[in-house]
Amino acid sequence: MAKMHGGGLLRRCAPRNDSLFLLSLRAKRSNPHPLWHSRVALFPALLLFLTSCAMPGETVPPSACLLPAQKPMLVAELFFGRNIPGRAPVSEAEWADFVARVITPNFPDGFTVFDGAGQWRDPQGGAVVREPPKILLAAAYPRPDLKDRIAATIEAYRARFPQKSVGVLTRWECGAF
Known part of the structure; x- marks a missing residue:
């Protein structure tokens, strides 16, 4: 079984069906044009590889974690822009209140917040907008309500600061705390 590492997520890739590979070999033998048959052989092999990899929504299998204490965790990074049209940016006091009232209850096991120096392109005018975001980094064990807690944090910020x-x-990553 082949292993592939991508973005911190160890995925296991294994062929699920050899029939595509056999079809590509058959095409290779019956076609006298080497360039054409190599492309024909490549497509099914690529398709087989892509369909045999773990889906993005799956967790890391516990056996893939490097250290014995590590367990699969979801790592969420949220980027909160602080510029607000028609008023001053979100202040440190407003941010601290949001952390206390929204983030802490939604991530009671812990999180880290740091300042960033971000920019984005305005889709309407094309201008580059620079904005100092707050970045939330949270690693949480997968629980049924985790998706709802992340969504609630996002919606609360959007409602409070337009x-x-x-x-x-x-x-998905492996982690231990």
């Missing part, structure tokens, strides 16, 4: 969006990245 934002078009809150950036969010999620990935």
Whole structure:
């Protein structure tokens, strides 16, 4: 079984069906044009590889974690823009209140917040907008309500500080605390 490492997520890839490979070999033998048959052989092999890998929504298998104490965890990074149209940016006091009232209850096992120096392109005018975001990094054990807690945090920020969006990245990792 082949192993592939990508973005901190160890995925196990194994062929599920050899029939595509056999079809590609048959095409190779029956076609006198080597360039054409190599492309024909490559497509089924690529398709087989892609369908045999773990789906992005699956967790890391516990056996894939490097250290004995590590367990599969979901790592969420949320990017909270602080610029608000028509008023001053979100202040440190407003942010501290949001952390106390929203983030702490949604991530009671812990999290880290740090300042960033971000920018994005305005889709309407094309101008580059620079914005100092707050970045939340939280690693949590998979529980049924985790998705809802992440969504509630995003929606609470968007409602309190009129934002078009809150950036969010999620990935499965191995962790221990």
